[in-house]
Amino acid sequence: MALSGIQIYKMLPQTNxxxxxxxxxxxxxxxxxxxxxxxxxxxxxxxxxKKQLAESAAPPIRLVTLKAGTEVKAGNEVVMFRHEKTFYNxxxxxxxxxxxxxxxxxxxxxxxxxxxxxxxxxxVIDGFAVEADGxxxxxxxxxxxxxxxxxxxxxxxxVALLDSALSLLAGESxxxxxxxxxNYEAFADVxxxxxxxxxxxxxxxxALADLTQKIQAKGVEDIVLDLGGKNLxxxxxxxxxxxxxxxxxxxRALGYPVIFFAGQNGAAKEPVYAxxxxxxxxxxxVLDTFTPELAYALLVLRENIYTDPQKPIQVQPGIYEINSPxxxxxxxxxxxxxxxxxxxxNEVEGSGLPAWLVVCDAEGMSVLTAWAxxxxxxxxxxxxxxxxxxxxxxxxxRVVLPGHVAVLSGELEAELPDWEIRVGPREAVDLPGFMKQxxx
Amino acid sequence: MPIxxxxxxxxxxxxKVTLGATTAEGGTRSRSVTVGGQTTLPYxxxxxxTPNKPVVAIEIKSHKPDDWSPLLGEVWGDAMNxxxxxxxxxxxxGADIIVLAxxxxxxxxxxxxxxxxxxGATGLPLIVxxxxxxxxxxDLLVPIAEATKGEKIMLGICEDKNYRTIVATAMANGxxxxxxxxxxVNLAKQLNILITDMGLPADRxxxxxxxxxxxxxxxxxxxxxxRLRLAALQGDGMTQLPMLVTPGFExxxxxxxxxxxxxxxxxxxxxxxxxxxxxxxxxxxxxxGADIIVLRHPESVKRVKDAxxxxxxx
Ligand code: SF4
Numbered sequence: 020m021a022l023s024g025i026q027i028y029k030m031l032p033q034t035n036x037x038x039x040x041x042x043x044x045x046x047x048x049x050x051x052x053x054x055x056x057x058x059x060x061x062x063x064x065x066x067x068x069k070k071q072l073a074e075s076a077a078p079p080i081r082l083v084t085l086k087a088g089t090e091v092k093a094g095n096e097v098v099m100f101r102h103e104k105t106f107y108n109x110x111x112x113x114x115x116x117x118x119x120x121x122x123x124x125x126x127x128x129x130x131x132x133x134x135x136x137x138x139x140x141x142x143v144i145d146g147f148a149v150e151a152d153g154x155x156x157x158x159x160x161x162x163x164x165x166x167x168x169x170x171x172x173x174x175x176x177x178v179a180l181l182d183s184a185l186s187l188l189a190g191e192s193x194x195x196x197x198x199x200x201x202n203y204e205a206f207a208d209v210x211x212x213x214x215x216x217x218x219x220x221x222x223x224x225x226a227l228a229d230l231t232q233k234i235q236a237k238g239v240e241d242i243v244l245d246l247g248g249k250n251l252x253x254x255x256x257x258x259x260x261x262x263x264x265x266x267x268x269x270x271r272a273l274g275y276p277v278i279f280f281a282g283q284n285g286a287a288k289e290p291v292y293a294x295x296x297x298x299x300x301x302x303x304x305v306l307d308t309f310t311p312e313l314a315y316a317l318l319v320l321r322e323n324i325y326t327d328p329q330k331p332i333q334v335q336p337g338i339y340e341i342n343s344p345x346x347x348x349x350x351x352x353x354x355x356x357x358x359x360x361x362x363x364x365n366e367v368e369g370s371g372l373p374a375w376l377v378v379c380d381a382e383g384m385s386v387l388t389a390w391a392x393x394x395x396x397x398x399x400x401x402x403x404x405x406x407x408x409x410x411x412x413x414x415x416x417r418v419v420l421p422g423h424v425a426v427l428s429g430e431l432e433a434e435l436p437d438w439e440i441r442v443g444p445r446e447a448v449d450l451p452g453f454m455k456q457x458x459x
Numbered sequence: 460m461p462i463x464x465x466x467x468x469x470x471x472x473x474x475k476v477t478l479g480a481t482t483a484e485g486g487t488r489s490r491s492v493t494v495g496g497q498t499t500l501p502y503x504x505x506x507x508x509t510p511n512k513p514v515v516a517i518e519i520k521s522h523k524p525d526d527w528s529p530l531l532g533e534v535w536g537d538a539m540n541x542x543x544x545x546x547x548x549x550x551x552x553g554a555d556i557i558v559l560a561x562x563x564x565x566x567x568x569x570x571x572x573x574x575x576x577x578x579g580a581t582g583l584p585l586i587v588x589x590x591x592x593x594x595x596x597x598d599l600l601v602p603i604a605e606a607t608k609g610e611k612i613m614l615g616i617c618e619d620k621n622y623r624t625i626v627a628t629a630m631a632n633g634x635x636x637x638x639x640x641x642x643x644v645n646l647a648k649q650l651n652i653l654i655t656d657m658g659l660p661a662d663r664x665x666x667x668x669x670x671x672x673x674x675x676x677x678x679x680x681x682x683x684x685x686r687l688r689l690a691a692l693q694g695d696g697m698t699q700l701p702m703l704v705t706p707g708f709e710x711x712x713x714x715x716x717x718x719x720x721x722x723x724x725x726x727x728x729x730x731x732x733x734x735x736x737x738x739x740x741x742x743x744x745x746x747x748g749a750d751i752i753v754l755r756h757p758e759s760v761k762r763v764k765d766a767x768x769x770x771x772x773x
Contacts, residue, residue: 100689298746316736
């Protein structure tokens with residue numbers, strides 16, 4: 020937890036010797052709290068204070084990075100609710116295959132190639148988990164490694180097996196599953212040897228906290244928690260408790276990202292299990308099922324939950340073609356706030372009616388908000404019409420304004436003298452009706 | 460030493476609201492449904508049990524809709540031509556409440572008839588939505604409220620434009636109102652104040668904070684609901700109402716659910732995707748505090764109900 024200037028001041032020598040370049044220890048403490056200076060500027064801080072200050076500067080949930088050809092980061096979160104600031108590191112979505120599955124590498128290759136576009140962003144599966152289940156584990160890991168460059172999670176009870184498999188992954192940071200009270204020493208050794216991160220399992224938060232401390236003492240810092248929990252309820256409670264302890268109580272022993280296996284109670288429940296994990300604090304979500312439709316839905320949910328509430332997703336301003344418009348198709352105007360854009364595009368698309376949709380740069384605000392803020396006026400609209408060369412695409416120079424900004428029609432006529440200005444409905448849902456009735 | 464789990468103790472709680480009146484209570488419903496009453500954030504059983512679990516409503520229409528996805532046409536079939544049949548099938552599919560959505564084509568007489576036939580076909584509590592244009596809503600909902608006096612149905616949509624008429628008729632006829640505002644904490648509070656200032660007790664109001672579908676702004680609704688629920692628990696009286704959400708309506712509007720052709724291959728199987736879209740939209744809103752979840756597809760109903768059962772089980 021970050022300390023205030025006053026709390027830091029209490030840990031300084033309070034002699035006001037000025038060697039740090041500040042007139043008083045308090046002034047220096049304030050700068051430290053604001054992270055504008057380094058503690059090392061004061062030569063007189065005690066070792067005990069140094070340690071305490073360093074601890075307070077560490078993030079409440081440790082950042083754990085898995086690395087291979089690509090990277091997945093989890094942790095570094097600071098809030099319980101996204102509106103309090105934002106959630107930072109999107110949970111990595113992994114697909115689990117079994118070593119005994121003859122098709123494991125094929126399944127991995129299919130999921131590895133998966134790519135889906137959402138609002139101009141490409142989403143992919145982040146990595147794969149290989150589980151030792153009696154087959155040739157090392158061979159399976161090798162085959163999977165050949166099929167994907169993404170980070171791996173290795174699941175096995177036998178440390179020697181893990182050791183050999185990890186030897187194949189030199190230079191990577193894999194994740195090992197899992198250490199418990201009975202085997203943590205050997206698991207910690209192998210994790211350390213291969214610079215891997217280590218999952219710990221335990222049947223209570225107490226047991227987990229006890230284990231993470233022991234593993235840390237053995238020199239492994241990159242730890243991931245498997246909270247257990249037999250159903251949605253237990254997992255939600257444990258996940259909330261661990262997050263609270265880390266963030267609110269600054270309880271270091273549980274300040275690690277969390278892994279969740281969404282398929283644990285069967286494929287039918289997997290979608291909702293994964294959805295809860297994404298909303299409620301998981302750092303890694305492992306699926307047993309890969310289908311494009313499930314991957315798409317979960318990756319979109321993850322994007323939505325992890326969108327910074329202060330920076331809404333924006334759409335690139337431009338002219339968008341809906342349902343293959345022709346020169347005589349209508350020209351509709353809207354803003355680049357993603358929800359506004361999608362509301363309009365979705366309605367028009369759903370109606371099957373062709374249209375040109377001109378998306379103006381309104382700094383990511385909705386029609387009414389942007390208009391009130393002066394970011395969506397006749398000048399901006401005219402500029403968009405001109406700079407996107409709309410006139411070259413259409414035979415009928417006619418634009419449809421959103422009903423909420425009907426007041427702009429006069430000014431827009433002045434800005435675009437050879438265009439016919441029409442006022443459309445206020446809500447996107449009424450656009451198809453308007454287009455059918457009023458535009459023909 | 461065992462870890463001390465930080466527990467929130469909140470000064471406020473959510474009000475309980477009951478929909479539907481049984482014969483003993485002056486209506487004809489075979490059972491009523493109560494939602495709300497929470498004293499902590501959703502499903503944190505280590506702090507408090509969930510006093511009333513969230514319920515699922517199924518949305519049916521007074522006339523067979525021509526703009527619904529064919530996937531919905533497949534499951535409801537001919538029942539879509541008759542609201543009474545449709546309501547019966549919805550009850551069989553696991554609905555706790557029926558939502559009857561009226562259309563612009565309905566005359567007040569037609570609308571009253573449709574409502575009566577649904578009340579006759581099922582013993583579940585009923586929510587009636589006007590077609591969503593303030594004036595038309597008033598034209599239809601007032602005669603319905605009068606014709607169903609004492610049934611404790613919920614009248615929607617009650618917005619800033621028409622709340623006076625809807626609230627007045629709800630007060631006169633013993634009904635509940637669905638107060639809808641567009642994804643904003645302050646607008647929601649404001650409307651609740653206006654409604655209760657007219658004299659309708661707060662336990663006859665359910666908030667509809669509006670939401671977007673997965674991929675279409677769900678994060679706004681999600682956070683508005685989390686903030687409303689936090690405010691309620693912190694003691695802000697005008698946010699202490701149960702919340703209704705419409706993931707069915709929202710998700711089935713989205714292209715991902717609605718259509719199967721002309722979409723990217725990476726979207727996968729249409730039917731499975733459509734169910735995921737509705738279920739995941741609903742699930743996110745369940746986590747953020749929804750009390751009444753209005754859905755359209757029976758498979759989503761099953762999945763969401765199963766999830767809720769797991770979440771409330773001690
Ligand atoms: S150098 Fe250290 S002791 Fe001296 S004034 Fe700065 S903070 Fe205080």
